[in-house]
Amino acid sequence: MTLAIAGYYEAWWIQIIKALVIFGVALGILPLVIVYERKLLGRFQGRYGPNRVGPYGLLQPLAEIVKFATKEDSRPVTSVGPLYLAAPVISIITAVAAFALVPFGDAPHIFGTRVGLYGLDTSVGPLYVFAFGAIAFYGLMLGGWASGSKYSFLGAMRAAAQLISYEVAQGLALIGVVITAGSLSLTAIVHAQGGMWYFIPQFVGFIVFTIAGFAETNRSPFDLVEADAELVAGYFTEYGGTRMVAFLFAEYLNMLVVAGIAVTLFLGGWLLPFGIHPPTWVDPFVVLAKMMIFVTFFIWIRATLPRLRYDQLMSFGWKILLPLATLNALVTAIIVVAVHK
């Protein structure tokens, strides 16, 4: 699969090392993202955020992980055993698997062999992401249903409706990019952005993708899956300890995945504007920096917008985002056909 597109072959041990490195990077920057969000959210609200544990409060997540890990793994008597245990596992596995697709750079020569700076580069990139995104819903829905609690169940029902309706718009928003680039491989899409990053010609697609991304990751203002004011915590109300941490990590990892995919598809991946060509080792940091900018925007939106009502959410998704995304794909297709005739 990899051989077919990239024209080179990676040894099995390189793939294992890459998998470990990506897993390590993903779970390494997660605590930083969490503490970054809390500190930045604090600034938005005129306060400091966590600043007691370690320098500038950077060790706060470490302290909290220790606290969560020492909690008792209780579960309600009404819960459905194996499904209740499987739900957080599904959530975090799918999130990590989707993260593997984010390309952090091209395939440079490292120690004499070519190594792609990504988990894998399939010929069906965005489809792979959406496939794992769809499986991730099972984590949410099973978690909510198997908890045997009405709050969890309501959260799971909302998750099902919201995620299905917004995934359609998100997928359609990407079609414009795929048509313009003429490829489904994420590295090929980044290479195709050498002339102009796609968020300029595909501006509508970018907006729709970003908005749908908020809904996909259950972030404010579309966080009524969790809606802590009305549903306690939605689908993971009944979870505690490390299982709840698994859900939280999956949620933040999904945010990083959406940021990574948006950076790859719309913001030029590892490319820099104005003809700057840094050495290859800078590429992953460029991608990470762009992702952090996107995450900052996520946090900014969370600090600004209140939660939508459920009917507003559905009508916005089906009546505005979906037609917009469809129209975007249609117009892009017509233009591409007219230009390349």
Added chain:
Amino acid sequence: MRWSPGEDQIVVTRAPAPGAAGGAYRAFGETLRGLKTTLARVVEGVHTIQYPEQKVPVYPRFRGRHRLHRFEDTPGQAGLEKCVGCSLCAAACPADCIRVVAAENTPEHRVSAGERYAAIYEINISRCIFCGYCEVACPFDAITMGHDFELSDYNRSDLIFTKEMLLAEPIEATPLRAEGE
């Protein structure tokens, strides 16, 4: 027959429907305005007071933990306690948290400026409601409300302040607000 509202009828004036462009402006223009508002809060900086390190200065009339006083530099009485053990503070206390046991001064053992002195003077801070009636009742200004407000402790018995504790200077001075601040 259909009911006619007649006089009760009121006319509601609604704003015109926003339409496509107006609707888009309402959605995105107002969102941008909101984003600007929140970003201005980041630029503005934080307003938090980092409590254990920084303390809000109290006002001069702030009613904190009680203090008992001695005569400072009155000739012939310097160093003597002002309290004469009259128990008026205990009588005035609505929470009944003051316990005074008086004893007679003798020429060899002179504690206060009056005839008698407080042999035992205890305030149960866990019961005190900080109303300041004791301060008002005291004829010699022997007891006043101080400025200390960090009074938590691990045991209830540690919250009973004895005369020696009330006479001593507080371990850590509470910042006082300057005039006009």
